[in-house]
Amino acid sequence: MEQPGRTMLAKIWDQHVIARISDDTDLLHVDRHLLHDLGGSRGLLDLKSRGLTVHNPELTFATPDHAISTAHGRAGTIKIGLELLTALRVETTASGIRLFDIDEPGQGIVHVIGPELGLSLPGCLIVCGDSHTCTHGGLGALAFGIGSSELTHVLATQALIQRRPKTMRVRFEGKLPPGITAKDMILALIGHVGAAGGTGYAVEYAGSAIRDLPVEGRLTICNLSIELGAKIGMVAPDDKTFEYIRGRVYAPQGEMWAQAVEAWRRLPSDPDAVFDREVVIDVAGIEPQVTWGISPEHVIGIDGHIPDPQATSDPERRAALQTALDYMGLEAGAPIAGTPVNWVFIGSCTNSRLSDLRAAAEIARGRKVAPGVRAWIVPGSETVKRDAVAEGLDKIFTEAGFEWREPGCSMCLAANGETVAPGQRSVSTSNRNFIGRQGPRARTHLASPASAAAAAIAGAIADVRTMER
C-alpha cells in the first residue's frame, strides 16, 4: 500500500522526536526558547533553586516586553516591573543567555522580535511562556505557548513532552476585497467556528488568500490561533517566507542558507495529506470585522447589528450573550458602527509590525483624532520603531494627535498600569477582549489597525472603507 501524504505538522514534529514516550506522546527537541520579563526570571530562579543549570543557553533568547512602561524614557515602569527587569538581566547574564535589552535593536514584543531577528525559522520548534507563541507559525515554524512548569522543564532539558495534536486545515480561498486585512480574515474565522473551534488541534492555514498575504499578515493570522482554541497555527513556507528571512541577523547565510532553504522546501503538507478537520472560508464576502462582546467569537461585520439574546432559544447561549451585553454596555439590535469610543490602542504582537503601522498611518494622514479620544501607537519592537521613524510614520501619527510610544505589550494586557479606565470603551488591535483584559471593567473592541485608526478619527466605531483614499 502507498504511504498516505504527510501534513507539515507531522513532518516537523517527527524531525524533533528525541524519544517516544507513548503511542501519541513524544519527547521533543526545542530549537528556540524565548523568555520575557514576566516569566523569564521566575523560570531561571526556579531552575537555580532546584540546583540545575540551563541546558542550552545558546538556544535561549530573552527580552523585556510585558511589564515595562512604554512611556518615553520608560518613565513610570512600576516597581515590580523594574524588579522583574533587573532579575531578568541578572539571571540571563549568569546563565549566558542573550538578552535584547531596552533601547537596543532587537528588544520588543517577544513574538515580533523572533521573526524579525531571524531567530524564528521554518521547521523550527519554538516555545515561550506565552500563549501567542503560535504567531511564529506564520513562517512555517512549529511554535506554541507553555506554562511555567513546562518553561522550567525546557530550561533544564531543552526538550518537552508533548502529545501529538489533531490537525485542522483552514483554507481561505478567493480574492480579499479592498480594505480587508489579515486581522479581518482571522476574526471572521473565529466568528465562524467559535472560540473553541480549534481546541485540541494544530491549525494549518492554506488557500489562495493565504498565499497572497505578505509574511506579516500570516503572522497576524497565526497569532490569533489561540483565540480559536488552538495552541498551534502554521502557514507553509514559500518564496515569500524565504525572502522575508534572508539576511536577518540570526538567519543562516552562505552555504548554510542554501542548505536550509532546500530543507524548508520539503516542509509543506503533501497534496494528499489528510486532516482531521477541514474548514473553507470564501474571503470575498469578508467585511471589516469588529468584536462587540467578551470573547473573540463575539464578532460581527462593521455593517452588522449587536445580537439580541432573545433571538436565541438556547438558554445557556442567551445568558452568555446577556452577560456580554451587560459588561460591554451595549444595546441588543443596535448597529455596531457609530458606537462612541474613548480609547484607541494600536499595538500588540497581533498588529504592531511595520505594515500595520503603515496601514494605520494611511488612514491617520492629514486627519485629526476626535476630541475626547486618547489614541496610542505602540510599535512592536525597537526595530519597528526605528523603521517607522525613518519613514516618517511617527510624524503622521503625532500630527494627527496620536501618542507615539516605546515598544512593549502595553495596553494589550495592561500589566504595567497602562490601562483603560473602568467603563471606558476602547478599540484595540490586540487579540483579547476578555472581561478586564485592558483594565478592570474596561470594554474592548478588537479590530484591524486601519479600522482602529478610523475609530480614532471618527471618535466612534467606523467603517474604514469610507475613509480609504
Place this chain on the structure above:
Amino acid sequence: MPKPFGKLTAVAAPIMRSNIDTDVIIRIERLVGNGIRGSLGKWAFGSLRYLPDGSENPEFILNRAPYREAEILVTGPNFGCGSSREGAVWALQERGIRAVIGSSFGDIFFANCFQNGILPVVVDKAIVDGLAAEIELTQGAGRIGIDLEAQTITSPTGKQHRFEIDPRRRAGLLEGLDEVALTLQRDDEIRSFQAADRNQRPWIHFAGKQS
C-alpha cells in the same frame, strides 16, 4: 513537584458559562512579580467574586454556602482558554480547587493542571450538564466523587460515569512525579539527538555564529 492525587469526594460548584478565560480566573496584575505564590487564592475569579467597591458579590457561586467549600468545579466548554499563565491554575489551587470537570478545556491550561496536581476531567457535555443539574437539585449538598485510579466520577445521586485520561498523565498524578528529573534521566538521548541534529540542521544550532 505536585502532590499525588487519588480519590476525592467534595462539594462541587457549577460555573457553566462557555469560554471562561484565564484573565477571568486570575487578573494579570496579581501575577506580576516573584514570590506571588500563596496570595492568589483570594483573587481567583476576582472580577466575578467582588463588586466594584471591593465587597463580595453575593450572587457569585463561590461566595455562597455550601459552594464556598467547593473543591471541584463543574465547568462550561473551553474553560481556561486564553493565556498560558500557570497562575490561573495556582489561583484555583490556592482557592482549594483540586479537580475541574468539563467537556473541553483550553489546551495550555489543561497541561498546566497536571503540572500542579489538579485533575481536569473531560466528559461529554451531556454528562457535565447532568452533573450541574443534580448539584442544583440538591442545592450543592450532594457531593461529587472522583476516583482517578478507577477513572470514575460519581454524581450526587450516585450515578457513575467513566472518564478517559492519558495513562501517562494519570500515572503522573497518582504518583506526583517530577517530570524534569525524569527527563534528565534521558539526557544521553537528548545530547545524541543534538549531536546528530547539528549536522542535519546546523542553522538551528549555530544561529548568528556562522561566518
